[in-house]
Amino acid sequence: MTPACWIDGQPADALLLTDRGLHYGDGLFETLAVRQGHTRRLELHLERLLLGCERLGIPRPDESLLRGELHTAAQGQDKAVLKLMLTRGSGGRGYRPPAVPRMTRVLFRYPWPDYPAAWVEQGIELKICRTRLGLNPALAGVKHLNRLEQVMARAEWEDGAQEGLMLDTDGGVIEGTMTNLFASPAEGRLVTPDLALAGVAGVTRRHILERARGEGIDVEVRSLVLDELLRCREIFVCNSIAGVWPVQRIEARSYPVGPLSRRAAAWAAES
Amino acid sequence: MTPACWIDGQPADALLLTDRGLHYGDGLFETLAVRQGHTRRLELHLERLLLGCERLGIPRPDESLLRGELHTAAQGQDKAVLKLMLTRGSGGRGYRPPAVPRMTRVLFRYPWPDYPAAWVEQGIELKICRTRLGLNPALAGVKHLNRLEQVMARAEWEDGAQEGLMLDTDGGVIEGTMTNLFASPAEGRLVTPDLALAGVAGVTRRHILERARGEGIDVEVRSLVLDELLRCREIFVCNSIAGVWPVQRIEARSYPVGPLSRRAAAWAAES
Secondary structure, eight states, rough: OOOOEEEETEEEEETTTBBHHHHHHHEEEEEEEEEEEETTTHHHHHHHHHHHHHTTTOOOOOOHHHHHHHHHHHHSSSSSEEEEEOOOOOOOSSOOSSSOOOOOOEEEEEEOOOHHHHHHOEEEEEEEESOOOOOOOOTOOOBBBBHHHHHHHHTOOSOOEEEEEEEEEEEEEEEEEEEEEEEESSSSSSEOOOOSSSSSHHHHHHHHHHHHHHTTTEEEEEOOOOHHHTOSEEEEETTTTEEEEEEEETTTTEEEOOOHHHHHHHHHHHO | OEEEEEEEEEEEEEEEEEEEHHOOOOEEEEEEEEETTTEETHHHHHHHHHHHHHHHOOOOOOOHHHHHHHHHHTTSSSEEEEEEEEEBBBBBBBSSSOOOOOOOEEEEEOOOOOOHHHHHHHHHEEEEEEEOOOTTTTTBBBBBBBBHHHHHTTOOOOSSOOOEEETTTTEEEEESSEEEEEEOOOOOTTEOOSSSSSSSSSSSHHHHHHHHHHTTTTEEEOOOOOOHHTTSSSEEETTTTTTTEEEEEEEEEEEOHHHHHHHHHHHHHHH
């Protein structure tokens, strides 16, 4: 199942071997949902991408160019996934970035993954991963191309669980391998882990945070340990493609699909 | 200055866009010195690469294939740098590794970098980088393709210093951006930072460790804080291409090029 691919706006299937995206993971990406030709939450995705450029010291891409390329790739697609990658371009040997990097834009269009409806309705099972997330404020929050921790975590199990829960090296709960996490410690309240030292600050997480606060729900962004998470009333994970998946099971413990998970699912489904 | 490149033994200049090396940095690399057609310390490089495969859960590559391809690339080269990259190959969208990955072997041959002889003879200046190394035992020691920390550290300065010193997020001294580090806390003694939680376990570091111990020098592998490093009698950094560079300056402090640096330089130069 080969995705449709473009480099710098031109159809392509291969990337120059000298690209720093390959050598060092020196770049960023965004994963966007397309529904009926429309790219969901495009503004939030672009905002995060530009913030990531700032964090990594990568020149800001031409935003209108990105918008145009995303628009073209989304056009006529009923349901699709776009993955936009931005690397620091080709370089010589060595870590030092070129003085004036010529960024590479890579765009992939994948078929929509048809996750079972039961995952949204009845919830999923979370496995607790052994692989931990290292702490580094310089990279935390950024959706960069250094994703070996997630790969190793996702390689820990085959079947059964739909998602894996990742802790940081200090034992704090951070996120799923490909999702962010919310939990309700008490009726009408939500908590989501602080991502100042590890994790990816997801666009759907941000949207849910903003919608929940807009509706007067008390949402805390703070550190969360596993014991507290396991005692929460309801738990859900989210990303741009899955929307919201309530968690019905973490290893031996069961959770109900609660009212906050339902509301968050509705917010995530907004276009 | 385009390097000569091969993919799976065939001349190539581009890599499939679906390769997991690009998407996640899901792979490993080795940087090898070639002198007069001979690849230096090939056995140590292959050993580390195979250990890295085990650590990342990547299938072991066919060693005789690798040897053959390295031999062909090195043949007839008076001086050159080979960079051997091994990725978990192409995959679909998502972190989960393919059940049976088809690894990609990428080999690059670069011209030898002519570092000034003064760097070996009179030593170099080390800058202390602001960018820290995150701690993660799952990835520490492995020469994997997630190298954003090094890229960000190397981007911190333009001229002046030849190398940057990287601390971990707890303040421990780990290594240079592209070198390992040794220091002498007392006459006839050496210390090099323990790499159980961060850093790349270099082949030249290992060679120097073994040669020093073989000659009865007391070498400790342990944690080292900046204060102690700065009080050391002599300091040097090493890698497969640079050999040994004594450190003559760390910001405001000066160091002599001492006898252990000279001996280590001789060991590193052994074929």
